[in-house]
Amino acid sequence: MIAWLPNLIFVILLLVAVGFFTKNVRQIIKNIKLGKDIDRSDQSGKRWSNMARIALGQSKMVKRPIAGILHIVVYVGFILINIELLEIIVDGILGTHRVFAPYLGSFYNVLIGAFEVFAFLVLVSVVFFWLRRNVLRLQRFWKDEMKGWPKLDADLILYFEIVLMGLFLSMNATDSLLQQMGAVHYQQAGAFPISQFISPLFTGFSEATLVVLERSFWWLHIVGIFIFLNYLYYSKHLHILLAFPNTFFANLRPKGAFRNNTSVTQEVQLMLDPDADPYAVSDTSETEPDTFGASDVTDLNWVQLMNAYTCTECGRCSSVCPANQTGKRLSPRKIMMDTRDRLTEVGNHLRASNGNEVTDRKKLLDDYISREELWACTSCNACTEACPVDIDPLSIIMDMRQYLVMEESAAPTDLNNMMSNIENNGAPWPFNNQDRLLWAKDN
Amino acid sequence: MVVPTLAEMTARGEKPDVLFWVGCAGSFDDRAKKITKAFVKLLNKAEMSFAVLGSEESCTGDPAKRAGNEFLFQMQAMSNIEVLNAYEVTKIVTTCPHCFNTLKNEYPELGGNYEVMHHTQLLKKLVKENRLQIEGGTFRGKRITFHDPCYLGRANGVYEAPRELIVKLDAELVEMRNCKSNGLCCGAGGAQMFKEPEEGNKDINIERTEQALEAEPEIIAAACPFCNTMLSDGVKNKEKEGSLPVKDIAELIAEAEEL
Numbered sequence: 001m002i003a004w005l006p007n008l009i010f011v012i013l014l015l016v017a018v019g020f021f022t023k024n025v026r027q028i029i030k031n032i033k034l035g036k037d038i039d040r041s042d043q044s045g046k047r048w049s050n051m052a053r054i055a056l057g058q059s060k061m062v063k064r065p066i067a068g069i070l071h072i073v074v075y076v077g078f079i080l081i082n083i084e085l086l087e088i089i090v091d092g093i094l095g096t097h098r099v100f101a102p103y104l105g106s107f108y109n110v111l112i113g114a115f116e117v118f119a120f121l122v123l124v125s126v127v128f129f130w131l132r133r134n135v136l137r138l139q140r141f142w143k144d145e146m147k148g149w150p151k152l153d154a155d156l157i158l159y160f161e162i163v164l165m166g167l168f169l170s171m172n173a174t175d176s177l178l179q180q181m182g183a184v185h186y187q188q189a190g191a192f193p194i195s196q197f198i199s200p201l202f203t204g205f206s207e208a209t210l211v212v213l214e215r216s217f218w219w220l221h222i223v224g225i226f227i228f229l230n231y232l233y234y235s236k237h238l239h240i241l242l243a244f245p246n247t248f249f250a251n252l253r254p255k256g257a258f259r260n261n262t263s264v265t266q267e268v269q270l271m272l273d274p275d276a277d278p279y280a281v282s283d284t285s286e287t288e289p290d291t292f293g294a295s296d297v298t299d300l301n302w303v304q305l306m307n308a309y310t311c312t313e314c315g316r317c318s319s320v321c322p323a324n325q326t327g328k329r330l331s332p333r334k335i336m337m338d339t340r341d342r343l344t345e346v347g348n349h350l351r352a353s354n355g356n357e358v359t360d361r362k363k364l365l366d367d368y369i370s371r372e373e374l375w376a377c378t379s380c381n382a383c384t385e386a387c388p389v390d391i392d393p394l395s396i397i398m399d400m401r402q403y404l405v406m407e408e409s410a411a412p413t414d415l416n417n418m419m420s421n422i423e424n425n426g427a428p429w430p431f432n433n434q435d436r437l438l439w440a441k442d443n
Numbered sequence: 444m445v446v447p448t449l450a451e452m453t454a455r456g457e458k459p460d461v462l463f464w465v466g467c468a469g470s471f472d473d474r475a476k477k478i479t480k481a482f483v484k485l486l487n488k489a490e491m492s493f494a495v496l497g498s499e500e501s502c503t504g505d506p507a508k509r510a511g512n513e514f515l516f517q518m519q520a521m522s523n524i525e526v527l528n529a530y531e532v533t534k535i536v537t538t539c540p541h542c543f544n545t546l547k548n549e550y551p552e553l554g555g556n557y558e559v560m561h562h563t564q565l566l567k568k569l570v571k572e573n574r575l576q577i578e579g580g581t582f583r584g585k586r587i588t589f590h591d592p593c594y595l596g597r598a599n600g601v602y603e604a605p606r607e608l609i610v611k612l613d614a615e616l617v618e619m620r621n622c623k624s625n626g627l628c629c630g631a632g633g634a635q636m637f638k639e640p641e642e643g644n645k646d647i648n649i650e651r652t653e654q655a656l657e658a659e660p661e662i663i664a665a666a667c668p669f670c671n672t673m674l675s676d677g678v679k680n681k682e683k684e685g686s687l688p689v690k691d692i693a694e695l696i697a698e699a700e701e702l
Contacts, residue, residue: 256598257548261513265553268517272525293511322628322651327644376641379509379633380593385624401511414638415510422515426501427467428637436465437497439476440446440483 017226035302101189140315293402317383579613591626652677
């Protein structure tokens with residue numbers, strides 16, 4: 001066998017994995033950019049601190065302490081073990097083994113030992129997550145929108161992590177045995193506080209067998225990581241990256257302040273201004289008139305679209321939603337999942353037609369999100385408060401209601417009555433505005 | 444009860460310290476009118492200089508905006524702003540968290556900039572300044588639970604003012620399972636007040652009332668006319684209307700003051 005063949009294979013795999021991942025990330029960015037513009041460049045100091053607190057510091061995760069702490073373990077473990085990944089990649093390219101060990105001395109042992117402890121904690125946490133999902137069957141993981149792929153996706157991610165951690169520890173276990181045997185290439189390096197308990201499984205194996213095993217674990221582990229990296233794009237797991245920009249660009253205004261639709265403002269000003277020149281309108285009519293509200297993903301803004309890709313379907317939003325709790329069809333999580341799925345679909349159509357058009361005649365409204373869901377919302381903001389990464393399903397619901405009312409005049413009859421009351425007598429009920437002060441008289 | 448209108452005061456060349464925005468529920472709804480009156484009695488007692496707009500007031504547009512009618516909302520907002528700015532109003536107090544939120548957060552972009560207070564915030568201030576003493580007698584030791592209105596709590600982060608007032612009544616404040624930022628909606632927000640709920644297995648106000656009952660209160664305190672209606676209906680549904688009153692914080696204080 002040619003000595004450098006493994007290096008070559010490794011480099012090719014690395015390039016393919018990174019290349020494919022980059023291509024998919026570009027597609028995501030392209031899809032997000034299909035959204036309308038919205039300015040979130042203000043208060044950068046506050047934005048950085050929000051990102052540090054909420055994404056990096058997981059402050060909203062721990063509001064539910066059990067899941068929160070388990071999640072922090074997995075998250076810290078993931079980040080730390082990525083340091084080890086760096087060494088694995090360098091080893092793979094150069095054909096070395098534990099290349100950092102000679103430079104770091106005894107600190108290397110501390111690092112490897114810590115990685116092992118975290119790998120074990122991650123393993124335990126992931127098993128807990130799996131039990132919560134599949135044995136305790138937490139209600140929010142079994143709602144309608146989780147049937148089929150979302151359920152499988154969630155389990156697959158857990159299996160991935162179990163297998164990767166298992167491979168990492170098995171790799172160390174066989175490595176440490178080879179080190180003890182004084183096998184060639186296997187320098188004395190690392191501490192193995194966890195994998196020492198796996199080693200007995202492999203004692204009595206010949207050196208040659210152990211080398212084959214160690215190499216197999218090493219390759220399976222890194223190839224598994226490459227696959228997982230590329231699995232992200234097809235899964236709900238993108239939050240590990242998008243949580244950061246998502247919290248950075250999140251809404252900073254009070255939750256009760258709903259966005260002002262400025263295209264309406266111009267029209268209303270014209271209507272109310274007695275000196276307005278009605279013909280002046282034609283100046284602006286050269287630009288295509290905006291549709292009011294949203295019926296498809298391209299009517300939403302890019303932050304809303306980024307929200308959709310960030311959602312990891314944890315369902316905290318839906319579990320606190322008053323409509324969802326009382327058996328209505330509305331589920332804020334489904335609003336985000338539908339938005340993401342439709343956006344991916346639109347992106348794929350555009351790519352297939354070289355950016356020309358989406359020809360499937362489908363829309364986010366009706367084909368994904370029903371009117372019944374939209375009208376069930378109480379705008380209470382429980383969902384936005386509960387989201388650990390500041391996703392805002394409510395703004396999408398409100399934009400879609402705006403489309404229904406302003407483009408289709410399709411509000412429920414009761415609401416039409418309420419609105420015509422406001423138009424006619426300045427109150428949602430049919431009372432005479434002149435009677436507003438009657439309460440002060442009937443003592 | 445002394446209820447001057449802004450028009451009258453302006454005609455006399457006077458300027459009130461604060462405008463009391465009564466809101467549509469507070470003006471027309473029989474239950475909410477009682478809250479309005481209780482609050483006015485407290486303002487009178489504290490000798491607070493205030494005025495109302497009377498027939499010059501009109502819906503803030505909140506339910507229209509939440510129902511998706513941005514056009515109607517902005518029409519309402521701009522004509523209200525025109526009135527408010529013509530009177531040079533700077534401070535507004537309101538007993539309705541929906542009016543509070545809209546005036547405070549959604550009027551500035553349309554040219555209406557005011558300091559807006561919820562009535563529990565103003566009452567807290569009046570108590571702090573000793574302009575209003577709260578007598579604990581009537582409610583001493585009573586178990587009172589407070590329902591957070593979404594548009595006061597989560598929407599604007601006001602959780603403490605109403606609670607401090609309950610504590611001032613010498614009452615025992617008992618919290619529901621879901622309170623403050625985790626508070627459960629009464630079911631009326633987002634224009635739901637004006638329509639039938641979608642199909643489900645329970646009404647939201649019943650769910651919330653059950654949470655309130657779990658806390659075993661003697662009184663349910665509210666701070667929003669719509670929450671008040673929803674919870675009163677919930678209590679009726681549980682056939683407890685005789686034993687478990689739903690009251691606005693302003694009503695509780697007025698009652699303690701025997702106003």
